[in-house]
Amino acid sequence: MSLPPRIDVHSHYLPPFYRAALLANGHEKVDGMPALPEWSLSAHLALMDSANISKAIVSISSPGTNLRPDLPSSTVVDLTRKCNAYAADLKRKHPPKFGFWASLPLPDVDATLREIDTAVEEGCDGFALMTNYQGDYIGDAKFDRVFQRFNELGAIVFIHPTAPCMQCSHGVTAQALPFGDRYPIPVFEFFFDSARAAINLFFSGTVDRCPNVTFLLPHAGGVLPALLTRFTAFGALVPGCQEADPKKVRKQLAEQFYFDLAGMAFEGDEGSDGSGQLKALVKGFDISPERLLYGSDFPFTRQTSAMTLANRMQAGLECLFSDEEREAIYVRNAEKLLNEKKLVRSG
Template identity: 80%
Template sequence: MPLPPRIDVHSHFLPPFYVEALLVNGHEKVDGMPAIPEWSLEGHLQIMEAANIQESILSISSPGTNLRPDLPSSTVIDLTRRCNAYAADLKRRYPAKFGFWASLPLPDVPAALEEIDKARAEGCDGFSLMTNYHGSYLGDPVFDPIFARFNELGAKVFIHPTAPCMHCSQGETTWALPLGDRYPIPVFEFIFDSARTAIHLFFSGTVDRCPNVTFVLPHAGGVLPPLLTRFTAFGALVPGSKGIDAKAVRKQLGEQFYFDLAGTVFEGDEGVVGSGQLKALVRGFDISHERLLYGSDFPFTRHASAMILANKMRDGLEELFSEQERGAIYQGNAERFLHEKA
């Protein structure tokens, strides 16, 4: 059966100069994976044709454009600018095929504010942020000016996981990887870090202060769904702890957040359809089909694997949703979301 048409909000590009920067800065096995995946415009167009992807919204994946905590800010600014200009050129050349989430040279806030304006002038569809920047998580006060600007713009913010980090003494940063290099970081640390930064955005008040910002959480929210009740109820159950309004969080999730379906959001056993992570999210926490978006995670999910997951998603969505709802998840929600004006 042919795959339904779709818009891919979670797909990546790796221009040659970015791959070179990864290699120079010690990321030849990026995030503990066996190798940097191959990417080309031709290969991207091929997966789009095979999976019936009408449009891909491109972004730089982990580790982003700030490749080491000791890199000069000027180097990070330059790499970020080149990546955004490359994506903008693809959008100009293929306006019906590509959009892009612009990267920012964080944690350099003044430079990031300048890049926001440059990327908007080039036609970016929103902004891609890593879950943390060398231990500074998105709810940290250092990023308040960025989110204030996003709120002014009514910006769309795509959050991508990266390796968890933490600050140590004397301003140094270290990986927060208790299991070291025994497992590739995307296997489970990515989905933990997505939930960590999402919860921090709520607890820090960032979401409250930014009602005009719309967020996209990857991989169906990572491990956020089973933590929702825990972090919203904690203040009421533990005297003296920081509380949060559970009803407000549920409302904000339903109005300001989208969830992309990249990765293994359905149970993997043969013959099992409709069960797994996505079912827990939509049935367990009453998340509307209108908040779901398709994502391939190409090329970090290779062509063959992306097709396997696309077919599994087709079967799983048929089990959970009506034909009209499935059309919205694949395409309609993204069309509405991307074309909403602030």
């Protein structure tokens, strides 16, 4: 059975100069994975054809463009600019097929504010943020000016997990990996870091201060759903602890957040039912199908695996949602989001 049409909001590009930069800075096995995947425009178009993807919004994946804590800011700024220019050119040459979430040279806030304006001029669809930048998590006060600008623009912020980091003494940054290199970071640390970042956005008041920002959480929210009741109720039960209003958080999730379905959103093989991570999210926390979006995670999910997951998703969604709801998840939700939150170029 052919796959239904879809828009892919979670897929990646690795232009040759970015791949070379990864290799030159110790990321030949990025995030502990066996190898750095190959990427090309022709391969991406082949995946889109096979999976019936009408449009892909591409982004730079983990570790982003800040490849080492000791890199000069100018190097990060230059790499970020080259990546965004490449994606903008991809969109110009293939406007029906591609859009992009622009990368940013954080934690350099001044350079980031300049790059935001440049990327908007080039036609970006929103911005891709890593969950943390050398141990500075989004939601930290040092990024307030960046989120203020996002709020002014009414921007979409696509959050992508990366290796959890912490700042140690004497300005040293270290990856916070209790198991070391025993397990690839995407297996579970990505999910934990997505939750850290999202919870920090709520606790820091960033979501409150930025009502015009739309947040896109990957991988069906990672482990955030499992922590939702705990982090919103904890302050009310334990005096002196951080508080979050459960009703307000639920309302903000329903109005400002989307969840992409990249990864293993369902249990079992292609012929299985709707059980798994997505069912826990939508049934356990009453998340509307209007807040769900398709994601392939190509090329970090290879084409054969992406197709297996797409077929599994088709079976799973049929068990959970109506025909109309599934069409919304695959296409209409993304169309509405991209149209309503279209960034306006100055001039």
